[in-house]
Amino acid sequence: MGNSFGQLFRITTFGESHGPGIGVVIDGCPAGLPIEEDSIQRQLDRRRPGQSKITTQRKEADQFQLLSGVFEGKSTGTPIALMIWNQDAKSKDYSHIAEKYRPSHADYTYQEKYGIRDYRGGGRSSARETAARVAAGAIAMKLLEPLGIVIDAFVSQVGTVRLDEDYTKLDLSTIENNIVRCPHQATAEKMIALIEETRKAGDSIGGVVGAVIRGVPVGWGEPVFNKLHAQLGHAMLGINAVKGFEYGSGFAGVQMKGSQHNDQFEKIKGRISTTTNYSGGIQGGISNGADIYFNVAFKPVATIMKDQTSVDQSGAATVVKGKGRHDPCVVPRAVPIVEAMAALVLADAYLMNKSAKL
Amino acid sequence: MGNSFGQLFRITTFGESHGPGIGVVIDGCPAGLPIEEDSIQRQLDRRRPGQSKITTQRKEADQFQLLSGVFEGKSTGTPIALMIWNQDAKSKDYSHIAEKYRPSHADYTYQEKYGIRDYRGGGRSSARETAARVAAGAIAMKLLEPLGIVIDAFVSQVGTVRLDEDYTKLDLSTIENNIVRCPHQATAEKMIALIEETRKAGDSIGGVVGAVIRGVPVGWGEPVFNKLHAQLGHAMLGINAVKGFEYGSGFAGVQMKGSQHNDQFEKIKGRISTTTNYSGGIQGGISNGADIYFNVAFKPVATIMKDQTSVDQSGAATVVKGKGRHDPCVVPRAVPIVEAMAALVLADAYLMNKSAKL
Amino acid sequence: MGNSFGQLFRITTFGESHGPGIGVVIDGCPAGLPIEEDSIQRQLDRRRPGQSKITTQRKEADQFQLLSGVFEGKSTGTPIALMIWNQDAKSKDYSHIAEKYRPSHADYTYQEKYGIRDYRGGGRSSARETAARVAAGAIAMKLLEPLGIVIDAFVSQVGTVRLDEDYTKLDLSTIENNIVRCPHQATAEKMIALIEETRKAGDSIGGVVGAVIRGVPVGWGEPVFNKLHAQLGHAMLGINAVKGFEYGSGFAGVQMKGSQHNDQFEKIKGRISTTTNYSGGIQGGISNGADIYFNVAFKPVATIMKDQTSVDQSGAATVVKGKGRHDPCVVPRAVPIVEAMAALVLADAYLMNKSAKL
């Protein structure tokens, strides 16, 4: 279980890294939405492997095929299914780890949970599965766009290289100007240098993706267990390699006093807003109309080009060789995934909110 | 919506701060589980207001009444409902904010979302709702106990006072030895002093609750969207005032190299384990048998004893007076809530995992 | 599990026949709905035991207490919980069957499934649970009323006494004119006579409840698995003692030819409608604006005043004595239950349909 996400705008993904491909079914997309293949492909291209020198060199065009739910360019209210066929799946690359447990991968836990696993490229646990989310997210964005909602994710930290500026000081339109997707050119260059250096050392490194969502109306999110930030957190923590999530003032906010942290209300231009936004655009689990912003922590990728000590399925000591293609740092490619998951959460929150009041 | 949590061990809570009371229905608790009223009450007492000088002085015995699902001391497989009746609900206390939006509370967002709100004590958005979770969590713990699972949460930070020791260096049996619930007496005293000072200043302060779960077998958690840590994160972010969640290496892990961060497998005493545990006991979203540990960040409580600028429902500028009873810092009382939510996630993961393989 | 019903307008019931009481939590009721205690009580009174000479003589006022979710007479968007306390629960009545399996009751199956059961009055399997549904249904009706939807159920058959007239020939405003709730006085009298005769013989008898729903707009119901009639069928088959469900032409329709059965479209007074209505107001699982009508078959009540051969928990042969209070025929009291379940299905379908198109 666990392969579906959302209540009303609900996606179910399937597929493995080295099987026929990766797919997704979207149930609950309202009818009449223009489904533009170009805009879906554009997002897939941002997540695609091999897009730059700092990503894995696996070659996948990641072109998708629409299987259902669209008629004459529009959603029909029936499930939208699409498939991204695998092309450059070199299964031979993985024969050397068929019986071995790679450190900090899902090999051991899948084997124990299921008693069987598709070991080729991590099978279902491969981050390749996120391509399906990106495609679905592109459709969710299409639903949000006319409401004036804009979602921007970017890399704010790689290893110890950290973007110190607050998002309000940055020009988010420059995110795609460099291959690391950091909207601050000088910092981006340091990040790229660090990733390259890490890659050359056969190692990997972690990072942080920040995200800002503007234009969400007041009232989205369901109280108590499905607070808007709880759903965002659930979504982000479901992305491969994520270790933490914080929104608004986050972990730093614990050091503040209530008198500093409280966002005072005021009415400006006929609209109630707050003078500060430590709340991160969400109060009581419900959007308050201010910018929603959050950070997502990614660990260093487990696949490295170094030999590592481990055990095989029998428990015997073994060595896992550093082989295959991998990303030295996931955050540049994680940017569109974070955006996609945010879009899915919001699309669902939007539809759920239609029933909030008479 | 959003008042239910869990798939197989599923709770639904109801009730407001100043209505008749707070209740919970548990559907899916396996039959035959001893339901001991004492152990439920013990957890409620740990969350209860007025338990020490550093918590709110609202007086609530928080005694509960079992309404269904238990026969001759055991669960019957039918829904277990229980009610915690409100006693010291001083509704008059809140008339002064009936029309005003308290800064960083849910007043404004509830009013906008629903067009109506029970303003007395925050109504449904009050942290009083978490009493129902604590009661349900006590039943979940009863299910986990015979499996050898132990859940310990504790206060690891209040404002800038931080417990620097790793949990492995602490004696978690001392958590209840002081009123702030920090298993390090010297640090606890500093925390208490800071909370008292904050209270006297009519202010509030944030904090961090750490948690450690031992004894979870390998294999719990559902891949992809319902990874065990995604469910834990969802659960924790649904607690009032929470701003962040991290597990294992968390946000600090982003600075590490893969070669450091990867947890090498080894076989010790016939059991596969790892030499380090940056993974935080979860790999690929599935428990690996090691300790699960995580941190939860709580903002400073929004209710303070200072006058604050705000607006009323019409948008007119107003002043919100500092009145009523409140906690200057929520983390001491949040400890049993964090434990309860963790227990609910694990009880559900346990039942879900029964179907993982033939 | 299985104690919740509905997706957006979602109820969870709890409670046993001889415990403290029966309750329900409604999550998802839109805010701003007037919650009139009188109209809820009116429905409960129609289901109440002891209401006439042809029903069980158990005395229950079936007065309910609102526990949450209502403020100043209106729903607030938070869960509405209510409780119907048990009063005339004579647990001693049931000691004689603590160890015995009553024929065609749920004693044996509950005992086997759960390894434990509350045998007093059938515990959770008692039809007393349906009081909670009736209360929730009254709230659902309040949501549907302003849309012009009218739900009428009535008794159309008791044993071999059958109402031959089609519902279109009946005056449904007369349903409450007699204690059996049949809108045809002559037939009603025969039904009452048969029930009385059956009661005197210490026996029970089955019956059919028919239902008609007028005013449902075009477009409600979700295709494929959650067709409107599949949801209605699910709802009705979940009522105690129900053995069958048919809608529109039903079982009789299988003998028809397509050329007879097809409902021709025509435009009358600017509105597309059909000349006949064998479809029963639903096509492709979606309401078409015509009357929705269906029948629900109820078996004879399992409790009878005759001694019956059975086994006890050890499997030893035993005799189950005919004792206690019971209904000789459930259909008169089933009428408000059928209406309530129909209202719950429609309230959910109404909210679900809000997301059907842009």
Next chain:
Amino acid sequence: MGNSFGQLFRITTFGESHGPGIGVVIDGCPAGLPIEEDSIQRQLDRRRPGQSKITTQRKEADQFQLLSGVFEGKSTGTPIALMIWNQDAKSKDYSHIAEKYRPSHADYTYQEKYGIRDYRGGGRSSARETAARVAAGAIAMKLLEPLGIVIDAFVSQVGTVRLDEDYTKLDLSTIENNIVRCPHQATAEKMIALIEETRKAGDSIGGVVGAVIRGVPVGWGEPVFNKLHAQLGHAMLGINAVKGFEYGSGFAGVQMKGSQHNDQFEKIKGRISTTTNYSGGIQGGISNGADIYFNVAFKPVATIMKDQTSVDQSGAATVVKGKGRHDPCVVPRAVPIVEAMAALVLADAYLMNKSAKL
């Protein structure tokens, strides 16, 4: 929404009659289950169009492609997706009804609900969608088989030709001996003759499918709303053209007295069973170990070869020509669909029951 079915063994179908194909994703199939392509294909062949002279002549091999979730012939616990590509999709056939509402089809209701529809062959509302259910059902059967569960559906009525024998008097191994799938040769011949005659007249006719499930252990099914028969009813009523469902004594049982209808318990060969089985193998919504049997009523197919009066999208009167390929009677091909849906319900009930008790 509404394209998923089941809670733990959960399927989601997608696809239209004249798009690329029909697919299904199964989430929750336990790992380690042998997935035999032959046994899936065998079921698809039983549902396939063009299989005999009494079915539609649309030519579809209905061969399926596995997309995920199977490794070395076994399920891996990850979603199993499969696709049945459309081949003989003659879209031109349908251009004549692009703007017209075919009587008793879903054209009008889909158009009104969604504001758009794929009119080619009924799009999503086509019974072609059920191919996906049959494939998924074959996998569910594989899960049930080792438990000794056998599901047999058969045609028991076509128009007025009715199989009068009770299923206990029939040899269910002969179901596949004739093209109408009636396990009584003389009756089968009359049914075939009636279908042929109906087809020649360009008309269609209804029928009933009976089903018997043997070997279900005691304890499956969830009380209250998800009674085993409520889930079976939901499943059956979700099949295209179904108008009614009854189980056990069904509609006929309403005429019985409780003293006749009650199934007396006895212990035979060390096992508690009942002397009669009017309960249809389910008591209180939970299986009691006896045979489960039920009937499903199918209306005459709406597509006929006669001109019919109707309206177009503007509401203008029009004539729908009798054209295209269709089944004069759906029940022979509905037999494997009924079996598949029953298998899906049982697979889910099996997994759900794993959590019933400690």
